[in-house]
Amino acid sequence: MGALDSSNAYKKSLETSMRRGFAVDDGGGLMPEAVASEPIDCKAVLDSNLWQSIASGQEYEFQSSIFQPVGGMDMIAQAFQKQVNDLIHYNAKVTRIQQNDKGVTVTYQNSDGSGGAQQEQADWCVCTLPLSILGQLPVDVSAPMMSAIRAVPYxxxxxxxxxxxxxxxxxxxxxxxxxxxxxxxxxxxxxxxxxxxxxxxxxxxxxxxxxxxxxxxxxxxxxxxxxxxxxxxxxxxxxxxxxxxxxxxxxxxxVPWTNGCYGLWTPETRQQHYKNLCQIDGRIVLAGEHASYIPAWMEGAILSSQDAIKRLHTHIIASAKAA
Structure with a gap:
């Protein structure tokens, strides 16, 4: 087992080289014969902490069957863009989010500083700004949601x-x-x-x-x-x-639009703030990797958005019926 010899030793041999590779591979014709490779010293392997890295491929989030889109990960964003291109306002820096019982008003300006303040109004808002940005803005949300927004470092x-x-x-x-x-x-x-x-x-x-x-x-x-x-x-x-x-x-x-890589939750902050962060707060609901149990992954952001949209739809229908 494991290419060990008769004395249970792992040494330079044909058997070990069949598993770890040869110093010189077999060739054809008059090319050289295979030469067995010398195993790395056991202590050197242990001292390298190699085992920590080997385990990475066995973790649930890093399975070897993970795929990537042809052309790079940005192709996913581009696919969304093709569906809603005429609805996107590019290079817009949000500066304020207000809400009342009638709707939501988002104030923004061009990211290059040109022009004055502009506004968009809607009945409801699904906000996907990172908490590292949202926490710096004047936002009309409840105290529990604002506490949740500001509780998560990046x-x-x-x-x-x-x-x-x-x-x-x-x-x-x-x-x-x-x-x-x-x-x-x-x-x-x-x-x-x-x-x-x-x-x-x-x-x-x-x-x-x-x-x-x-x-x-x-x-x-x-x-x-x-x-x-x-x-x-x-x-x-x-x-x-x-x-x-x-x-x-x-x-x-x-990066000025994120100020960090991903929301760094702890078990304690999730227990105290997570549900408050994800609740529909008046006419605003948040979505993104920070509003998921899969931080730093696009999967978490997408699942969070799907959940927020479904809950908001149900809430709107129920509110309409109640009225």
Whole structure:
């Protein structure tokens, strides 16, 4: 079992190499015969904390059967946009939300500062602004909902995308998709799962950072974040410096429309505030990943929106009948 030898030892052999890979693979014709690979020292494996990363693929939210839309995750937003394009007002910065027993008024201005204040009025409002933004606005909601809005801080996160002259991870190292986990501040390197074997330039996720390291990287300029991602990534792939072309870095706490990555609930704040946050408050109901039990995921945002719309519809019908 497990390619152990007769003395129950895991050593360099054909059997272990059939599981872990060969130093030299079998070839054809007069190519070299296979050469067994040397197992990594057991202590080095244990000291690397590799087990923590191996377990990631077994977690419920990170199952290997997760798919992505062709063309990238933004294709989901674009599909919604095609259905409601004429209803969308782009580059609008909400500055106030008012309500009374007749309806809701949303005041906004152009995000570039041009023009004056503008308003939209409706009978009801489904508000999907992140709590990190909503908590800074004058909003006519009850005290319990406002307390809930202001009770949820937002987690920091950094992503760095790196473009290289070629897909060296495939050409040199036979890496096709997947993730390299590191104990450096960049946390991980994620390889594209599309266009395998494509010639020319290649792009990978050079860092996906959380926690204290994310706050440190948030304080850097975007250019410095990219530079650091290249420096740390070179410890995994020595080809980085020679093959690197350019990169882009996003720090969620520096994005003015979110001021953070996702709502950071705790069991205690959920117990105290979650139901108040999700209630229909007068003529306003909130939706988004922050109003779900699946924070940080689009699934949580979509399920939250579906639930809010269904409950609001039922509430409106009941109110009409009561009138």
């Amino acid at each position: 987690e920091s996160s950094i992503k760095v995308g790196l473009q290289f002259k070629r897909r060296f991870w495939e050409q040199d190292e036979h890496i096709y998709g997947g993730i390299s986990y590191t104990d450096t501040p960049i946390s991980k390197i994620s390889y594209p799962s599309t266009d395998y074997g494509k010639q020319g330039k290649g792009v990978l996720l050079g860092a996906y950072i959380w926690g204290p390291n994310a706050y440190e990287f948030t304080a850097m300029s975007p250019q410095m974040r990219v530079q650091k991602a290249v420096e740390y990534g070179a410890q995994v792939h020595p080809q980085y410096p020679a093959e690197f072309e350019n990169g882009i870095a996003v720090g969620w706490h520096r």
